[in-house]
Amino acid sequence: MDNTDKNRTYALGFDVYGTLVDPLALAEPLAALVGEHAIPFAALWRTKQLEFSFRRGLMRRYVDFDVCTRQALLYTQQALRCALPESDQARLLNAYLRLPVFSEVVASLAALKQQGHRLMAFSNGVEASIRALLANAGVLPHLEDVVSVDDLRTFKPDPAVYAYLAQRTGRAAGDTWLISSNAWDVIGAKAAGLRAVWVKRQPDFVFDPWDIEPDVIVSQLDELPTRFAARLRAN
Template identity: 45%
Template sequence: MSQKTVLAFDVYGTLIDTQGVLDALQQVMGDTAPAFSKLWREKQLEYSFRRGLMRDYVDFSVCTRHALDFACQALKQPLEEAVRNELMAVYKTLPAFPDALAGLEAAKAAGLTCYAFSNGSAAAVEGLLAHAGIRDFFAGVISVEVLQTFKPNPDVYQHLLNTAEVNAENAWLISGNPFDVLGALNHGMKTAWVKRSDEAIFDPWGPEPTIETSSIINLVNQYKQKYKK
C-alpha cells in the first residue's frame, strides 16, 4: 500500500448541500418547506440504513424517492407525480457548499490526494460534482454501489481503502454526517467532522473525530498545522 495521504470526501451533506432543494420546495408548499426538507433528508438516510441491514440494496435515488413519498404523506403534501419528479430532478443538481471549492483548492495545493466517497451511484455523484464545478479535484469517485450496501457498513470503508490503495492510518474520511465519521473511526481511519450548523450534535458514543471543523478550508489548515510534515 502507498504511504500517500488520502482524503475521502463524503458528498451529500459534506460537499453538496442537500438543503439546496429548499427553493424548489418553497415554490410548491411555502412555509412548510424547511420541515419537509429536513424530514425528506432524515428518511433518505434511514431508508439506506434499513436497506443495508436487510441486505436489500437499491440505488440511493430509490431511497431518496421513497423518502420524498413518505414526507408527502407525513406532512400532508399531496404533490402530483410531475411535481415529485421535478423535485427529484433538483436533487441531481444540488449546489456545493460555499467553502467546497476553496477547500478543495487548498487540499490540492497541499499535495493531498482526494476522492469523492458516497452512498450515491457513481453516475449521480459524477453529475453532481461536475455541475458544482469541483469534479476535477478528485482522483476518482468511489461509490458503495459496487458492494450493493451503504455506509456505515465496514465493508464500504475497506472498499475505499482498497480502491485508493492506502492503509487506514493514512486515510481520512471527511464528512458532515456523524454516522459516517463513526463508521470510518470504527474501521481505523482518521476522520474530520465538518460541523455544518451550530445545532449539529456529534453522537455521544465515545469515539471522537480526529478533527472537528466548521469548514473544509479550516480543515485543510488544521491538517497542515498538525499532520503535514
C-alpha cells in the same frame, strides 16, 4: 509518488451530501410547491432517505440510493399531506442533481490538491448520479475519483464500505481520511480503522456520545489545509 511523498500526504474521502453540497437547499424549490412546509419537507425527506438506506443495509435488501431518495420523497408527501403531481416529483428528483455547493468547497479542495493529497468523493449515492451532481456544482474537476457504495451493494456505515475506500485509495486505513458532516459517518469510519474529520457546520450540532471521537473537528472545509499541514509537520 514515492513512499517519502506518501508520508507527507493523505488520501481524503469526502462525503457528498451535507459535506460538499447542501441537500436542505431543496427547501427553495419546494417553497413554490408546498409553501410553509418547504423547510420541514426538505428536512424530513433527507432524514427518511438516510433511514431507508440504513434499514436496507441491515436487512440486506439493497436498492440503490436513487431509489431510497425517491421512496423517501413519496413518504414525505404522505406524512406532511403534501401530494405532488408526478411532474413536480420529477423536477424535485432532478433538483437532487443540482444541489448547491457550500461556498468554501471549491477553494478548499484546490488547496488540498495543491498540497498533494489524493481527493475522492465517497458516497452512498450512485456513481453516475454523484458525478452528475458534482459536475453541475463545479466540484468534479478537483477530485481524482468517485467511490460509491453501490459497487458493494450496501450502505455506510457498513465497515466494508470504509475498507473499500481505503482499498481504492491504495493507502493504509490509518492514512485514509473520511471527511464528513454526518457524525454517524465519522463514527463508522473510525470504527473501521480510518481517520476522520467531522465538519460541524452548525455550532449547535451534537456529536453522538459513543466513546468514539473524530480526529479533527472543523466548522468549514477551508480549515483543513492548515490542519493537515500541521499534523504532517508534527509527524
